[in-house]
Amino acid sequence: MLDIKFVRSNTDDVKNGLRKRRSKLDLEQFLAIDQKRRDLLLEAEDLKARRNQSSGEIARMKKTGENADGLLAELGVMSTRIKVLDEELKEIDRQTEEWVMSIPNVPHPSVPEGVDDTDNVQVRTWGAKPVLDFTPKEHWELGTALGGLDFETAAKITGSRFVLLKGWAARMERALISLMLDVQTMENGYDEVMPPVIVNRESLMGTGQLPKFEEDLFRLGDSNYYLIPTAEVPVTNIYRDTTLAESDLPIAHCAYTACFRSEAGSYGKDTKGMIRQHQFDKVELVRFVHPDTSYDELEKLLGHAESILQKLGLHYRVVTLCAGDLGFSSAKTYDIEVWLPGQDKYREISSCSNFEDFQARRAGIRYKPAASKKSRLVHTLNGSGLAVGRTMVAILENYQQADGSVIVPEALRPYMNGQEKIELKKD
């Protein structure tokens, strides 16, 4: 959510941001509603001030036994008028809220112009594509043949877009989670938390999934409980409606959770394999930082996510999302795309974003500067560190051998009882 005052006084910047995002929102309509709201507010508040004054007068008169009937009648009329104005205000407040919730964040000036992911700009690459002297297989083929990935049974248990991990695959999933959490807590300074994976509406409002993106979520019955689409939601909401001390910043949390996405509207996309699932594991990184340093913090966060891929020796590239591809709440996002030889393309494995104060305003996350009396909004950032399932996909495809076996990356072996290779047992 943007600051209404900011929208009022920096209309051109906001309009330019909308244009850059290819948004069709008509800001003028919003500004007209805002003006009307302030006019109504002025009248209503003026009446209330007079009513408050007269109310005090009545209290005094009653105490001294004076007759207050005249004043009471006058106030009756006034209160009726106030009730009408309040009614109108409630409606216009609702409209204002709806509007302000639907305005996306303003892209940072460094965000490139563009329409979709083909316009994203490569920042750097790390490592190199593995040299394979055979035709690489896709992960689902390898994983199924090696007995670790079982999509059919998952479909029986639940439905499509789920997987049953067995044996080495279940263990590798657990190993990856442990490796990621260990690196983020012991080397990169994150405090680990394990939050609920079911959250209420307020939390989803705070991080911006609601009210606009309800169809992406799994909702429990008709309750106001939802399965989280990412740990960003519960972790960011730890500090909802909280004023932190300036000396507390930056706060950095990492969390492993399962994530749940309805994937409505992605029919036919990535239907094979583990790339796009209704349920997947992810280690998430969340930072609450001082507004002055949030772009340095974004680079830091990106580095923390990259460090996992480097330890696993997986080739990747970093891209800056263009304005048209930018998420609703984000001011700037880097995607890390890992190389998948089987698919012969780079695929997103982490997304690192600076939301500036966009989430903090909705969620009410502030800090009190040491010098000032007024609290200010913090900046929030988050990124995957990393998507666990896709990391396994990358390992399978990058470390596959001609005979269909897969080498376990060295960094992962301590977490897998020293296992060096995944292969079919011959008996």
Place this chain on the structure above:
RNA sequence: GGAGAGGUAGCGAAGUCCGGCCGUAACGCGCUCGACUCGAAAUCGAGUUACGGACUAAUAAUCCGUACGUGGGUUCGAAUCCCACCCUCUCCGCCA
């Protein structure tokens, strides 16, 4: 799920029966600044909610409004009365 108690500032807590300068909200703690001290403790003094609007260069000062878990209702006026819901605690039931 059943019975009971409760939700008021950073924390604890009074006020609710009987509606009216009681919300910059008693009292206590904490925190900040100052005095005292070589320094500290103790003590004394002062300060310490947020949001919205008006006026502004201002996220300064000032003025106004709103907020006592949330949302409604009654009333000239609600922390206080009425209704619904949410949450916390205690006991019972159930359960990993």
